[in-house]
Amino acid sequence: MIGVIGIILSLGLLMYLAYRGVTVLILAPVLALFAALMGSFGGQQIPLMATYTEVFMKALAGYIKSYFPVFLLGAIFGKIMDDSGAAKAISHAIAKKLGKEKAIIAVVLSCGVLTYGGVSLFVVAFAVYPIACALFREAGIPKRLIPGSIALGSFTFTMTALPGTPQIQNAIPMPFFGTNAYAAPVLGIVAGIVMGGGGLAWLMYRAKKAMAAGEGYGNHAKDKVVEFNESELPSFTVAMVPIILVLAINFILSRMVFVAGKYNGDYLTQAPYSTKLASVAGTWSLVISLVIAIISVIILNYKRFKEVTVINSLNQGAFGSLLAILNTAAEVGYGNVIQSLAAFEIVKIAILGISSNPIISEAISVNILAGITGSASGGMSIALGTLGKTYYDLALQQGINPEVLHRIAALACGGLDTLPHNGAVITLLSICGLTHKESYVDIGMVSVIIPIAGTVIAILLAMMGIV
Template sequence: MGLVGILVALGLLIWLSFRGWSVLLLAPAAAIVAAAFAEEPLLAHWTQTFMGGAAQFIAQFFPIFLLGALFGKLMDDSGSVHAIAHFMSTKLGARRAILAVVLAGAIVTYGGVSLFVAFFVLAPMAREMFRVANIAHRLMPATIALGTSTFTMSALPGTPAIQNTIPMPFFGTTPFAAPGLGIVAAAIMLAFGLWWLSRAEESARKTGEGYGGDEGLVSGAVADDQFIRERATSSHEFDPAEIARGKRGDVPPPIGTAVVPLLVVVGVNLLMSLLILPRLDFSFLAQERWGETSLAGVAGVWSVAVALAAATATLIALNRPRLTDLRASMDAGANASVLPIFSVASLVGFGAVVAALPGFALVRDWMLSISGGPLVSLAIATNILAALTGSASGGLTIALDALGDTYLQIAQTAHIDPGLMHRVAVIGSGTLDSLPHNGAVVTLLAVCGSTHRKSYFDMVMANIVGPIIALAIVIALGSVLGSF
């Protein structure tokens, strides 16, 4: 009955979540259902297991959620994201509209700007460029998703995306884990996505399909839509409702000024991860008052947090006249982090209860027995859980909470670099998370004024097929050559 309870609880969580119910209510309710089927103590699992797992996730990652949302909001309100998007559209022109949108999205998200902030800025840019170039409007969501939700989220070394941060405490790695393999994966995702979109564009032109876009579904109404908000905040780190809060500057900064904070994120992250923290003495972390941890357990989060904080300070210093209501913008950025982290933490709490039930031993044994070795097993585990939850970050955390220690022991026994496990886990979480119920998918389609029927197939090719190919090649290379 324990395994049946887990499946029933998962089914309820997915079905009701897709129908718009808040995951803050669904996750503890589903956890109690699973515990009830297993005849386990209900209140104990709620207050001890569920809340313990959720609280641990918040304690580990709230600095990243807070600083990431704050940085993204200030980049938006200062006009920096708009300046970068405008620069790319001007330099590449309408004839290379797809490439311009992809590169603009990649630059801002790799530099630390929240996915949803990028959506709301890139959609108007893409709409105008696609109209001028007469490119089929239905390709807009896949184009934006390729630049913002694939290689910059899971593959490029050093990305400050929360998905790249989550494995670090489990494997003792840095944001730059397996950098060579990450670059290979990023190149595959980008090349495959651009090839597919170019092919789709050419095919549409041959059949006489022009732009044909609907302009009526963009902006504030989308951000305030309750269904979209619930889906979005359980899958990524920014509450769309805060997009319209604060106050945007009237004149965007020069492109050089706009790019500097992004360079600070990458540069400081690299320095903290590889040069500064490894040279300092943090032996005191082994004491009980500091949680009896080690530098390996916190260095990754510290590096990203310091990088985002330094970039935020740089951004304010360079753009203070453009941030006409700094307090309101900062309040909106801080508020934008709260609902997402509690939503993801609730999913993590649900996973903690499931992992604590006797029936989960069958699931664990099945996952670990998958042929192909631990890299294949880890990739499948993160794929499945990200697909079920509709959240790369939620699925990844649930998988690593339940199996992270086991996979680390396997890696040590088999002499597999933990950095390789890190990169496989992150890329694996960013494939099947893009199923129709994913919050980013729902939000992006609404922002672009499109539907699943019109645009989702191309999103599957750019967001799922390309990353799966990259994941398979990374596993093959890692199995033969090891981490590099």
Template sequence: MVIQILAIVVALGLLIFLAYRGYPVIIIAPIVTLLAVILSGGHLLPSYTETYMTFAANYIKAFFPIFLLGAVFGKVMEMSGAAASIAKTIVKSLGSKQAILAVVLACSALTYGGVSLFVVAFAVYPFAAAIFKEADIPKRLLPGTIALGAFTYTMDALPGTPQIQNIIPTNYFGTDTYAAPIMGIIGAIIVFTGGMLWLERRRKQAVANGEGYGDGHINEPESAEQQNLPNFWLSLVPLILVVAFNFAFSRSAISVKHWYDGSMLKETFNIADVSTVTSSWSLIVALAIGIIAAMLLNVGRIKVKLASGLTAAAMGSLLAIFNTASEVGFGNVVKTLPGFSVIQNWVFNASGNPLVSEAVAVNVLAGITGSASGGLSIALEVMGNHYLQVAESVGITPEMLHRIASMASGGMDTLPHNGAVITLLAITGLTHRQSYKDIFAITVLKTVTVFIIAFGTSLFI
């Protein structure tokens, strides 16, 4: 049994190491998966074609429309200048005296409105750098500030957020994106407050030490003031439409679950419970409306570069979903191996509280894979049904499981090898040595918060 456990540990370690070194997950995930199968004495080809590929394909089937439409929406908002207009207006409205708060709120507005995290970082950076320079705040604090606004509470805690980390649990727990709103709002308040206190403390320390924005930085943006951007209020319209229609199609009288006859869905499409697809359907329609609105409001700005922009969005969405699906395939093969039962028992026995146990599992896997969506998908594919059964037996609702799982995915995911962290540092022209300390502080805060919420919730059950 020791060898079989080591087979899983070695395979997972190789996946992390090779991904960190820049090797494509799409290629290395099946290789390390088959290595684990060989070391465990399993059946090589059936494990690959019938388990790995089946679950990877199922994940793509379930989530590709959201990955694609989310990427297109973000790209259209970027090409039209709408994302930059929103960022610039919020940053400039609050001014240099509230520079950190302004950047956090600008990132939050875009992320909660459905713009992808990477687009947010690109859109906000020029204005964030300008206002940090005006306020003479060290540039090294900028990545942590953007991370707080884009990679935390608007990604996974606030109810209704259209980010994929809030969509994935709906397929496993039959919930929607507004699951456990009170838990999510409390968690968001803790993360926002704690993050702002940390960043302001760091700013005051820099002032006391006589440190300013600094000189000799690379990737400094051109003057943001000279950009001809669309009207702020018009730029907000697509974001508002996505949020509003996502809610309407999820929880109102016009919910997509009422659009089709239940017996027809079961007989023709094998959908036994329409609630398992309601969240995906509502977000698909909401994003489509947002894309159309963004294009119509800015036709003149995007028509020249629309073809190239859509191509870039499509390619980006394909890479993102195939990377995540590859990790899902890896997780589902691993759960069939003999050594996994020992690991599974360790995770389940980490706490008698299924919320805490779930938080441990998702956090660990998100940290190991360096991916919130990847770690979340593996954890729920492998252990989601178990958590659901245990939770229902002790009076914990699927909505609570959803919110804890979503928030836990945004915990240790931002370790140094995380792709979003590496991209953010590249955009800002800074290094791990200069800026990762603040990102790590936000990471610890996110992780602690989800356990506070999980333990706190258990006191009232």
């Protein structure tokens, strides 16, 4: 029982101290060893240094081995889309086309197009925010609704739901279930419609109510009014080419090329590879599509890299990927230490006891851990790292398509992850110059409540055999 208490205390401290600003690079190993130490008091003999070097660090290194290319290329792609002006061109063109009358839709759609095309949500927030300010001010919509609008377009349907999205939350389940980025497309599309439609309905209701009360944009003297010189930006068509390439090439490779029976991957089972095609096909497809998209951005926009050189953009993107993957990998190392403890069997039985259906159990465990860690990718990585194989085996026994496990895991990680202590939420509010008190109600509604509802609907459809 002491071991179980240790695990619960460890998770509680992880959430609290992360919220207080302590980096997970320190928290993860310290709290993992704290849980191990508590397990020792409970009667299990646990050598702490061996647990650190052979469990925590081994799992951390394994995660980096599996996902570093996706983190690296995703960060580089986002950076060069930003520096080339392509990201601004897309958001500006959409905003100009829809106009101030549809300011909220314009912001959500701009964010959605960029994130679905593989641009990181942080780059999207920086690119879209100044445009959102101008639109909302002209339309008389309260500025406090901007973070919710950006969150809806960046943190929800394009991050976890829509099939093919190259965001890392859609890539993590692939090696666990032998799937690709287009897994369970119907479930993803339905959940995406619930998230996007429900979120827009909420934000437009809030805007209408505020404007009827005479609130208006508000007094925000520090806002920067950005004037765009359209001649310096690529055209909308040119800016969209790399995004279309990511989606199209990823689809072709994952669905038509790296497929058992069409691609001879027998050599993969032999040394030094010792793997199988299903475990790597999704990653290969995503990596190749991102590389081609990056090259296309550089070729199409080479003369537009004015303030920074292409080399600087590539370097900054690469450096920016390091902290992101190390944070997530540290959380995976933490999860593997917890999994190795004898007390975890009690926790595991409790989680699996929630439901005999692996879809429901997976959704709950992923969502809770994403909430505790304040990270969609971190929570899902811990849940699948500890219980992924169990869910996979149960699904096969019950005749459930592994693609369903992939999509439900991705959807579930995008619920409680954006509680107030989430790093992306804090960063978004900082970019917008607003506080939790002013804007979190709307962020929480569009990125927590409505996505959870979308996940529930997807689960119900999956139980009816829809994929």
